[in-house]
Amino acid sequence: xxxxxxxxxxxxxxxxxxxxxxxxxxxxxxxxxxxxxxxxxxxxxxxxxxxxxxxxxxxxxxxxxxxxxxxxxxxxxxxxxxxxxxxxxxxxxxxxxxxxxxxxxxxxxxxxxxxxxxxxxxxxxxxxxxxxxxxxxxxxxxxxxxxxxxxxxxxxxxxxxxxxxxxxxxxxxxxxxxxxxxxxxxxxxxxxxxxxxxxxxxxxxxxxxxxxxxxxxxxxxxxxxxxxxxxxxxxxxxxxxxx
Amino acid sequence: xxxxxxxxxxxxxxxxxxxxxxxxxxxxxxxxxxxxxxxxxxxxxxxxxxxxxxxxxxxxxxxxxxxxxxxxxxxxxxxxxxxxxxxxxxxxxxxxxxxxxxxxxxxxxxxxxxxxxxxxxxxxxxxxxxxxxxxxxxxxxxxxxxxxxxxxxxxxxxxxxxxxxxxxxxxxxxxxxxxxxxxxxxxxxxxxxxxxxxxxxxxxxxxxxxxxxxxxxxxxxxxxxxxxxxxxxxxxxxxxxxxxxxxxxxxxxxxxxxxxxxxxxxxxxxxxxxxxxxxxxxxxxxxxxxxxxxxxxxxxxxxxxxxxxxxxxxxxxxxxxxxxxxxxxxxxxxxxxxxxxxxxxxxxxxxxxxxxxxxxxxxxxxxxxxxxxxxxxxxxxxxxxxxxxxxxxxxxxxxxxxxxxxxxxxxxxxxxxxxxxxxxxxxxxxxxxxxxxxxxxxxxxxxxxxxxxxxxxxxxxxxxxxxxxxxxxxxxxxxxxxxxxxxxxxxxxxxxxxxxxxxxxxxxxxxxxxxxxxxxxxxxxxxxxxxxxxxxxxxxxxxxxxxxxxxxxxxxxxxxxxxxxxxxxxxxxxxxxxxxxxxxxxxxxxxxxxxxxxxxxxxxxxxxxxxxxxxxx
Numbered sequence: 001x002x003x004x005x006x007x008x009x010x011x012x013x014x015x016x017x018x019x020x021x022x023x024x025x026x027x028x029x030x031x032x033x034x035x036x037x038x039x040x041x042x043x044x045x046x047x048x049x050x051x052x053x054x055x056x057x058x059x060x061x062x063x064x065x066x067x068x069x070x071x072x073x074x075x076x077x078x079x080x081x082x083x084x085x086x087x088x089x090x091x092x093x094x095x096x097x098x099x100x101x102x103x104x105x106x107x108x109x110x111x112x113x114x115x116x117x118x119x120x121x122x123x124x125x126x127x128x129x130x131x132x133x134x135x136x137x138x139x140x141x142x143x144x145x146x147x148x149x150x151x152x153x154x155x156x157x158x159x160x161x162x163x164x165x166x167x168x169x170x171x172x173x174x175x176x177x178x179x180x181x182x183x184x185x186x187x188x189x190x191x192x193x194x195x196x197x198x199x200x201x202x203x204x205x206x207x208x209x210x211x212x213x214x215x216x217x218x219x220x221x222x223x224x225x226x227x228x229x230x231x232x233x234x235x236x237x238x239x240x241x242x243x
Numbered sequence: 244x245x246x247x248x249x250x251x252x253x254x255x256x257x258x259x260x261x262x263x264x265x266x267x268x269x270x271x272x273x274x275x276x277x278x279x280x281x282x283x284x285x286x287x288x289x290x291x292x293x294x295x296x297x298x299x300x301x302x303x304x305x306x307x308x309x310x311x312x313x314x315x316x317x318x319x320x321x322x323x324x325x326x327x328x329x330x331x332x333x334x335x336x337x338x339x340x341x342x343x344x345x346x347x348x349x350x351x352x353x354x355x356x357x358x359x360x361x362x363x364x365x366x367x368x369x370x371x372x373x374x375x376x377x378x379x380x381x382x383x384x385x386x387x388x389x390x391x392x393x394x395x396x397x398x399x400x401x402x403x404x405x406x407x408x409x410x411x412x413x414x415x416x417x418x419x420x421x422x423x424x425x426x427x428x429x430x431x432x433x434x435x436x437x438x439x440x441x442x443x444x445x446x447x448x449x450x451x452x453x454x455x456x457x458x459x460x461x462x463x464x465x466x467x468x469x470x471x472x473x474x475x476x477x478x479x480x481x482x483x484x485x486x487x488x489x490x491x492x493x494x495x496x497x498x499x500x501x502x503x504x505x506x507x508x509x510x511x512x513x514x515x516x517x518x519x520x521x522x523x524x525x526x527x528x529x530x531x532x533x534x535x536x537x538x539x540x541x542x543x544x545x546x547x548x549x550x551x552x553x554x555x556x557x558x559x560x561x562x563x564x565x566x567x568x569x570x571x572x573x574x575x576x577x578x579x580x581x582x583x584x585x586x587x588x589x590x591x592x593x594x595x596x597x598x599x600x601x602x603x604x605x606x607x608x609x610x611x612x613x614x615x616x617x618x619x620x621x622x623x624x625x626x627x628x629x630x631x632x633x634x635x636x637x638x639x640x641x642x643x644x645x646x647x648x649x650x651x652x653x654x655x656x657x658x659x660x661x662x663x664x665x666x667x668x669x670x671x672x673x674x675x676x677x678x679x680x681x682x683x684x685x686x687x688x689x690x691x692x693x694x695x696x697x698x699x700x701x702x703x704x705x706x707x708x709x710x711x712x713x714x715x716x717x718x719x720x721x722x723x724x725x726x727x728x729x730x731x732x733x734x735x736x737x738x739x740x741x742x743x744x745x746x747x748x749x750x751x752x753x754x755x756x757x758x759x760x761x762x763x764x765x766x767x768x769x770x771x772x773x774x775x776x777x778x779x780x781x782x783x784x785x786x787x788x789x790x791x792x793x794x795x796x797x798x799x800x801x802x803x804x805x806x807x808x809x810x811x812x813x814x815x816x817x818x819x820x821x822x823x824x825x826x827x828x829x830x831x832x833x834x835x836x837x838x839x840x841x842x843x844x845x846x847x848x849x850x851x852x853x854x855x856x857x858x859x860x
Contacts, residue, residue: 043566044720046761060760065566080760087757091726115750116730127719146561146719149544151729153719 006074019050019063019074030063030076031085031105033177034128039137041065045128047088047105051078060084082109090114092126099124099178125180131155131172141165141219144172144195155181157195168192168199168213185210204234211235247521249529251407254398261399270304270346273322273387277311277473278466278505280318284335288319291335295342304346307396310386310474310509313628314374317357322369322387329369330355360624360646374625377643379606379614379632382590386474391509394516397477403522405593409485410530413596418489419445422592424600426612431457431548431585432661432689432765434611434678440582443572444490447580454487454495454534455557455576455583458510459541459548461500462661463712465692467616468586470628472499472506475590476513480536482589484522485596487534490582495536498553502543511538545662545716549764550583552718563718564764585690587616607633611677615688621658621695622649631676638672641695652697655796656781660689662709662716663769665776666702685776687769701798702781703788707735709773717766724767727757731774740801743789751778797859800844804860805837807848811856818848818857 001012006019006028013022018041023030033045041064048063053073060080075081089106094114096102098121106112129146132155136142143166147156155172157163168190172181184191190199190213199213211234220231230238248254274280274289289308296304312320317331323345330341330352337355344350356365357372366372389396397403409418423438444452456479460468472479483495499507514536517523525533539557541547547562554576556562575581591613595603604612611633617640619629624646631640637657641647648654656666659676665686667674674680678688696705714728731754734747755771762768778785787793794802807818807827814832826842829835837848837857849857 042720043763045722046763047722049761061568062566066568084757084761087727087753088722088761091730091757092722094730095726115746117733126722127725129720148719149546150715150717150719151725153725 002068003071004068004074005072007076013068013072015069016067019052019061019066019068020048022068022074023063023076028076032064033101033105033126034130035064036130036134036175036177038175039130039133042129042133045088045126047085049081049084051075051081085109086111091116094118096121096124096126096178096180098122099126099180101178102126123180124178125154125176126178127153127155128177129155130175130177131181134171134175135166139167139169139171140223141167143167155194157197160196162197163195166192166195166197167215167219168197169216204237205232206237207234209234209236247519249521251411251528254403254407254528258398258401258404261395262401265399268325271307271324272304272346273307273309273312273324275310275312275318275320275387276308277315277386277470279311279315280320281505283318283332285319285333287335288321288333288338291338292342295338296346299342299347301342301346307388308390308392309388310391311383311470311628312387313380313383313470313630314372314625315628316626327369328367329357329372331357373646374627374629374644377639378630380630381594381606381614382471382478382587382616383474383628383630385478386470389475391474391476392512394477394513394520397475398520401597402477402593403481405596406481406484406488406522407528409488409596410528410532415445415489415491418485418596421600422489422595425595425603426600426610427588427591427595427603428611428678429584430587430591430615430690432687434688437584437588440572440584441486441490443570444492444580444582447573449573449580451494451577451579452490452492453576453579453581454483454490454492454536455553455581456483456495456497456589457548457550457553457583457585458497458499458503458506459553460503460586460690461543461545461548461716462690462692464620464694465618465661465690467618467628467691469503469506471586471590471616472503472510476506476510477517478590478593479510479586480513480517480522482592483536484527484534485592486582486584486589488527488532490580492582493534495534496539496557496576497536498539498541498547498557500541500543500547507538507540514538544718545712546718546764546766549766551764553583554581561718563720564766566763587691608675608677610679611688615676615691617659617691617693619645619693619695621693622652622697622700623647623695624649633677634675636673636675637667640676640693641672645695648695648697652699654695655698655700656696656702656705658686658694658696658705658709658773659692660687660769660772661692662712663687663766663772664689664692665772666696666705666780667776668780671780685779686772699796699798701739701794701796702777702784703735703738703794704796704798706773706777707732707739710735710770713766713770717770721761721763721767723757723761724763724770727754727761727767728770730754731758731771735774738785738788739794739799741788741792741799743785745786745789747789748778748782748785803844804839805842805844805846805848806858806860807835807837808856808858809834811854813854813856815853817851817853821847821851823847 004011004013030048032048043062043065050063086109089111092102093106094116097118132144135144143163173183201210204211217231319333321330321333351367356367427437428434547556549564551565552562571581614630616630658666710732717724719725758771797803812834819827824843826838
């Protein structure tokens with residue numbers, strides 16, 4: 001175990017524990033955007049940057065993926081950290097002015113009007129890559145990837161066309177930290193405007209509620225290797241049956 | 244099929260046999276066939292020379308088709324031995340005279356001799372030419388002597404003896420110690436101690452360990468690594484095999500960019516021949532050690548030269564850097580211990596084993612040992628590849644080797660370290676070139692790009708150029724680099740177009756801090772250097788753009804005007820005829836006028852006027 005001091009709180013951490021894990025345990029708040037504990041932290045948004053002192057050296061590191069490997073002093077609100085977070089939020093606010101999540105964080109850190117040209121866009125995507133990660137690492141279909149590079153980088157289906165591998169599960173919608181990915185269930189169909197992809201929704205055989213896409217049922221049957229009640233009934237009805 | 248070499252004695256015997264042919268008195272002609280000279284048409288020169296020698300029955304005179312000699316702007320280069328007569332800008336039509344006069348009668352052809360632009364004197368021998376005289380060519384010297392597609396040429400000059408020495412005389416730890424004592428620092432940019440990486444990787448647990456050569460050179464205007472691979476590919480292979488032995492690796496990769504076709508061809512051929520001779524494969528030189536390597540081609544993304552991105556690319560993923568909290572020496576390629584060094588670093592390894600760490604570390608400075616190859620480009624008389632001992636001053640490189648600034652213009656700045664390096668002003672010309680001093684001055688060693696600028700370069704425009712390059716080449720993963728560079732570029736464009744405000748300079752400083760402190764990888768961390776260094780050393784130029792709406796170097800189009808001076812204009816019509824936007828009017832033999840509303844400021848009138856009647860204001 002290593003000695004950890006985080007914002008004055010003295011505690012301990014096992015080797016390879018991340019700073020964010022320690023902070024969550026000690027109820028020290030560190031803002032995150034691209035972090036989700038279901039997938040590997042990419043350290044892309046940099047908003048969780050904190051200042052640490054380890055082996056006699058001070059440095060800035062990202063809390064989400066920095067593994068503790070020695071006695072460490074962590075300052076999550078140092079002057080350098082706060083300035084960096086304000087600058088990150090300033091550039092993000094110029095990029096996605098309509099994102100409520102960014103607006104809310106910016107307000108909290110005292111960033112009002114960016115000094116840059118604010119994009120005239122409704123897009124709320126900050127290119128964190130979580131949608132791509134969840135689709136690949138959790139769902140397992142890899143319907144999305146980050147295309148282009150630099151300022152043009154964006155999550156996309158191949159060639160920005162309707163995807164034939166997407167199963168319409170909506171994991172990308174649930175994981176998106178800025179509500180940039182949406183899905184619309186309407187008239188028996190599910191539509192993802194961002195992915196330009198549409199699915200037929202299937203009814204629960206018990207309650208008649210639309211509960212899953214046909215592509216999802218087909219995919220699940222394949223990975224489960226058998227038919228299963230969960231592919232015929234919605235989670236609510238399944239729960240009732242179990243009772 | 245060549246005979247496999249199964250012991251050090253076999254190698255020594257082969258060396259003896261091949262070296263015999265290298266009679267110092269014999270006549271042979273080296274023709275540079277590097278990429279630069281190929282552009283000048285060296286292959287036609289070679290063909291003509293072969294034909295002429297055959298015709299004259301001079302078959303004893305050997306032609307050596309070599310790699311790059313470095314003096315690229317003078318191509319095609321030809322050196323006639325044993326005298327070392329140096330001819331430049333050789334054309335196929337010169338060949339007949341060369342054979343007739345120089346080969347047969349040892350006569351020097353004045354017309355082909357190099358003229359020193361400083362003294363206007365003719366210098367017939369390569370060794371006397373300042374461009375070569377002031378260099379220390381320990382890595383590049385063999386480029387001028389061997390045919391890179393023949394392993395026998397390399398062996399004849401003592402090649403692979405260092406490998407044998409390491410395998411049969413030294414334990415792996417001793418090899419690491421030797422490289423450590425030599426003080427070898429990575430030539431790819433970071434300048435980390437190579438041996439430290441090797442040591443951690445050797446100690447790391449893993450059934451498989453990898454050795455990687457980074458040949459994804461991507462800095463604009465830099466081609467050091469390309470020339471080493473093109474001109475002496477076996478030196479890189481030998482370094483890698485020695486490294487593999489030291490680390491305990493059996494597998495390696497050379498990651499080389501697809502845009503280097505000749506280098507790709509030469510390294511592929513070199514690997515094939517090294518396998519045939521038993522330097523690669525099972526039981527190298529009959530020892531217990533086995534090692535082989537593969538080529539992995541890069542697609543041309545600048546960021547793929549970043550070590551963690553490069554590894555992703557070899558694994559078949561998008562080249563995207565990863566956090567360095569997990570060390571590559573322990574978890575690198577396919578999560579196995581990995582040592583990654585660049586081409587020039589690997590090429591230094593056989594040299595260290597051959598010379599011994601003590602002698603090697605006598606070259607250069609205490610903390611930066613050995614030599615460094617720079618590609619010296621820009622507004623300089625002698626453009627080319629130069630190899631110098633570390634610690635030499637910028638002034639010596641630029642003025643002694645480089646021959647000073649073109650057209651007697653005034654030196655303004657030198658940019659070192661590639662696009663994310665910094666610009667250094669005249670007052671720092673005596674700065675010794677080593678890793679630490681360059682970093683202290685706000686630039687860096689980088690991989691060895693060196694761009695010289697004169698009074699006609701606008702430093703804001705230069706910063707804009709590099710930031711635009713980096714913005715395009717940023718992978719776009721992390722927010723500071725992706726968004727910060729975009730905003731930085733917008734501000735620089737604003738200043739260059741005369742719409743800048745003084746507060747923009749503070750914003751540029753803030754964005755620099757965002758990039759330096761916040762970015763995920765080295766590309767973003769160093770990306771602010773062009774802005775920070777130009778703000779530090781040339782702040783007045785920024786202020787003139789902002790306050791006076793003027794570009795002192797007269798580069799930024801929005802801030803300049805072209806005008807025709809009445810006294811000088813002869814009314815020759817040349818500018819009018821060449822103006823692409825019909826912005827010039829005037830009658831023959833009468834004063835012409837440029838109309839600002841139509842002028843697109845392309846500068847063609849300025850360039851074509853024979854009477855200096857067009858001026859920029």
